[in-house]
Amino acid sequence: MKLTIDGKKVEAGKGATVLEAAAGAGIEIPAVCAHDALEPYGACRLCVVEVRQRGTSRWRTVASCLYPVRDGLEVRTKTVRVERHRRVLIELMLARCPGIPYVEELARTYGVERARFARGEDDCIMCGMCVRVCSEVVGASAIGFSSRGVDRRVSVPFGIDDSCCIACGACAYICPTGAIQMEYERMLELRRSEGEHRCRYALMGLVADAGCSFNYECAHCEVDQSMWERYGGHPLLAVRRRKCSSKGTGPKERPGRPTRRRTRGRSKGTAERRTRGGSKGTAERRTWGGSKGTARRTRTSTGSRKR
Amino acid sequence: MCTDTGCRVCGSTGVYEAFVEEVRKARLGRRVEVKATGCHGYCEKGALVVIHPEKILYVQVKPKDVAEIVSKTLKRCAVVKRLLYKDPESGERIVHEGDVPFYQKQMRVLFGNNTRIDPCDITDYIACDGYQALRGVLETMNPRKVIETVIRSGLRGRGGGGFPTGIKWRSARKAKGERTYVIGNADEGDPGAFMDRSICEGNPHSIIEGMLIGAYAVGAEEGIIYVRDEYPLAVETLTTAITQAYECGLLGRRILGSALTFDISIMRGGGAFVCGESTALMASLEGKMGEPRAKYIHTVEKGLWNQPTVLNNVETWANVPRIFLHGVDWYTSMGTGDVSHDPWGGSKGTKVFSLVGNINNTGLVEVPMGISLREIIYEIGGGIPGGKEFKAVQTGGPSGGCLPESQLDLPVDFDRLTEAGSMMGSGGMIVMDEDTCMVDVAHYFVDFLKDESCGKCLPCREGLRALSEILTRITEGNGRSGDIKLLQELSETIIGTSLCALGSTAPNPVLSTLRYFKKEYISHIRDKRCPAGVCKALIQYRIDAIACNGCHACFKVCPADCITGEAKEIHVIDQDTCIKCGSCYEVCRFDAVKR
Numbered sequence: 001m002k003l004t005i006d007g008k009k010v011e012a013g014k015g016a017t018v019l020e021a022a023a024g025a026g027i028e029i030p031a032v033c034a035h036d037a038l039e040p041y042g043a044c045r046l047c048v049v050e051v052r053q054r055g056t057s058r059w060r061t062v063a064s065c066l067y068p069v070r071d072g073l074e075v076r077t078k079t080v081r082v083e084r085h086r087r088v089l090i091e092l093m094l095a096r097c098p099g100i101p102y103v104e105e106l107a108r109t110y111g112v113e114r115a116r117f118a119r120g121e122d123d124c125i126m127c128g129m130c131v132r133v134c135s136e137v138v139g140a141s142a143i144g145f146s147s148r149g150v151d152r153r154v155s156v157p158f159g160i161d162d163s164c165c166i167a168c169g170a171c172a173y174i175c176p177t178g179a180i181q182m183e184y185e186r187m188l189e190l191r192r193s194e195g196e197h198r199c200r201y202a203l204m205g206l207v208a209d210a211g212c213s214f215n216y217e218c219a220h221c222e223v224d225q226s227m228w229e230r231y232g233g234h235p236l237l238a239v240r241r242r243k244c245s246s247k248g249t250g251p252k253e254r255p256g257r258p259t260r261r262r263t264r265g266r267s268k269g270t271a272e273r274r275t276r277g278g279s280k281g282t283a284e285r286r287t288w289g290g291s292k293g294t295a296r297r298t299r300t301s302t303g304s305r306k307r
Numbered sequence: 308m309c310t311d312t313g314c315r316v317c318g319s320t321g322v323y324e325a326f327v328e329e330v331r332k333a334r335l336g337r338r339v340e341v342k343a344t345g346c347h348g349y350c351e352k353g354a355l356v357v358i359h360p361e362k363i364l365y366v367q368v369k370p371k372d373v374a375e376i377v378s379k380t381l382k383r384c385a386v387v388k389r390l391l392y393k394d395p396e397s398g399e400r401i402v403h404e405g406d407v408p409f410y411q412k413q414m415r416v417l418f419g420n421n422t423r424i425d426p427c428d429i430t431d432y433i434a435c436d437g438y439q440a441l442r443g444v445l446e447t448m449n450p451r452k453v454i455e456t457v458i459r460s461g462l463r464g465r466g467g468g469g470f471p472t473g474i475k476w477r478s479a480r481k482a483k484g485e486r487t488y489v490i491g492n493a494d495e496g497d498p499g500a501f502m503d504r505s506i507c508e509g510n511p512h513s514i515i516e517g518m519l520i521g522a523y524a525v526g527a528e529e530g531i532i533y534v535r536d537e538y539p540l541a542v543e544t545l546t547t548a549i550t551q552a553y554e555c556g557l558l559g560r561r562i563l564g565s566a567l568t569f570d571i572s573i574m575r576g577g578g579a580f581v582c583g584e585s586t587a588l589m590a591s592l593e594g595k596m597g598e599p600r601a602k603y604i605h606t607v608e609k610g611l612w613n614q615p616t617v618l619n620n621v622e623t624w625a626n627v628p629r630i631f632l633h634g635v636d637w638y639t640s641m642g643t644g645d646v647s648h649d650p651w652g653g654s655k656g657t658k659v660f661s662l663v664g665n666i667n668n669t670g671l672v673e674v675p676m677g678i679s680l681r682e683i684i685y686e687i688g689g690g691i692p693g694g695k696e697f698k699a700v701q702t703g704g705p706s707g708g709c710l711p712e713s714q715l716d717l718p719v720d721f722d723r724l725t726e727a728g729s730m731m732g733s734g735g736m737i738v739m740d741e742d743t744c745m746v747d748v749a750h751y752f753v754d755f756l757k758d759e760s761c762g763k764c765l766p767c768r769e770g771l772r773a774l775s776e777i778l779t780r781i782t783e784g785n786g787r788s789g790d791i792k793l794l795q796e797l798s799e800t801i802i803g804t805s806l807c808a809l810g811s812t813a814p815n816p817v818l819s820t821l822r823y824f825k826k827e828y829i830s831h832i833r834d835k836r837c838p839a840g841v842c843k844a845l846i847q848y849r850i851d852a853i854a855c856n857g858c859h860a861c862f863k864v865c866p867a868d869c870i871t872g873e874a875k876e877i878h879v880i881d882q883d884t885c886i887k888c889g890s891c892y893e894v895c896r897f898d899a900v901k902r
Contacts, residue, residue, distance in 0.1 A: 042600070042601050042764065042806055043763050043764050043765065043806075044764075044765050045764055045765050045766055045804040045805070045806070046765075048803070048804050061803045062603065063601060063806070066601040066603055067601075067603050068603060068604065081803070084796075084799075084800070085799075085800045085803050085804050088766075088770075088796060088797060088800040089766060089800065089804065092765060092766070092769035092770055092773060093765060093769070095769065095773065096769055116793060117769075117773040117776060117777075118773070118776050125765075126762070126765070126768070128763075144596075145596060145762075147762075148579065148581070148759075148760065148761050148762050149757060149758055149759065149760040149761065149762045149768060149771075150757060150760075150768060150769075150771075150772050151762070152761075152762030152763075152768065
């Protein structure tokens, strides 16, 4: 497939999206809800570009993360119209989530000084990456969306059932704003609980079934350390990303369900979205079991990836 | 007699029972058949009774009137004058259904049989040439010819998009997949619209027959009708109709002796407006959350379960048998434009509108495409009640635009309505009189869509919230000078970047009112005044000391006890405690209460 992006001739495999083709050619298009380990979703709309198909005269505004490449397609990523749309979208995001460093940084990059709309006090931008990583990569589907429209929230089923969560931490890792965190209090409870503790990397299907001898103090565990060193990020996401890249930019298929994921009835802590000042009262952002190492990795790696 | 939901509310069930009882008592059972039918359209005058074969129309019939109808009309062929329709202008009583102005300008292609068919009896439908079109298609046409015929007829989707149905079928036929699905969309959620419901409740077999022809054309074996669960009667009639069609061998294997195999099942929607959108509907059918997805790869190629899927509105499906029964030339004789070379070239056939709001004749009207809005509103609808002035008409449901008086001569077709900043939509038509505040109307519809947005994409979720906030601010008298520009800028982004049609059409009410009623926005923002006297924060009721004669009527109705004054003295409204309900304004016979 041969197409033109901002006047530059680009080749891409059949089934690839415009966003992937642009990334391959070194052309940057902002996208908040796109991640190379996840299926395209099209929620943030920041990746809008103008396209014109061969033989037509009309320029259409489309989301590049979903738009499949076609032969002879012309793409413009930085027109006045596109930039204006992006700025209004970022303004809306900034109005919803003021004071979130990730959003503020985005606003600075695109020259948005302040939001002209009423300010909310959310810290979730609804990119849906946590929900998708949980169902697509982890295969646990422990979190999902509830309600609709402005009331849409990320939550565990019915706000109570967390038995599907295997405490892999992928959602907290992938969250760009830090809105989703591993629940600390529950971890303490679990540590105090009786019976055999199983290693959470075994629950993720990454190591042979093993017990946990560190009482979920993963920061002190060499399995945890070796995993992160080996994969240079969250192991599950790294595994998935490798699968993606080995396929090139060919047509995407649904990933096979991970081999060992669900531990129904054996609740190992839960990931839950929290807004500031929420009932749980933990404004402080923590990740898995208070492990400082993981927490630090979460922030720096997501931050650099997104910028 | 009509026993559709509208007439049921007016007590038609009781009227029906009374008729059955009275006919039995009068021993007319062999000569008279009492039939409960679907919607006749004239819901304003329910419960409706039509006596065949003369087609004598009785309006607003109550159970106590039934004995008189039976003894006079059925036994002695005399009309009951007081139950006849009375022309509001001449005061003349009109005997026959066809002479009533409401029906005169209509062209009832889909609804014409409603007055004759019992929706729960398949033999009634068959007696009205039902399933003849299907037989003709199966015996004389191959699927390609069926698709060509539909393309030539210029039939376009009645759900709102106006996409040529035949082109959709052709793409589905070409698409590769293990199996093809056919879906009838009856998830009608527009406020004030009930066309789809009335078709499902009044003539369900026309939908089934249309889907059978469609299934034959595209090679599908499985069909689904998606009905919203708030339509229990529609679900009931459709279920009965499907069961009867199976019993008659019109569904199932080897239909009418041909190789066609087709099954239809009913799925009930969970009450989300967005599930009327094709991809959200399919997600909902798959058991997922009702959220749309991008349609860069069309649903005719990858729809339900990633298989080729033809989704049409039930009104579109009901049109299909009529085309094959009466021929393409007959069908293309109605409507606008020329579709012989390009199915996008015009709008053919008829369209059902639900005419509601400030209008004398509320109801369902079926008119040929190309009729002007003025004809619909003044000739069929009978104009605005109370001698008030017309202000605007909103077409196309909540995301349609509001058109002013100057656009009333616009011919109603897909393209012309879009050009004027509105849309055909699924056929809602809300008429508004001079006492309507257009900013308030825009606010109402944006609020509705904000609540019904699925929330998946940012521009629709956050953008509509912001639009609603700005409009609230304006109607509360806190509008700022840059607000109109901000509304326009925001609307443009919502339209340009939203994921599905809900978002990309949602700002239409705002943009169209800004286009045609900008003055009202300006007086709200700059002068802090609501010209129509609707926005509570911007109006004040006071009593004109000269006109007030102290009749004490306002004192009695005031729910907030904020009016002081003795009988035969001048009354005064306390502005601090007034809740601006307008009761005093309505009750004053001397025009002393001013707004």
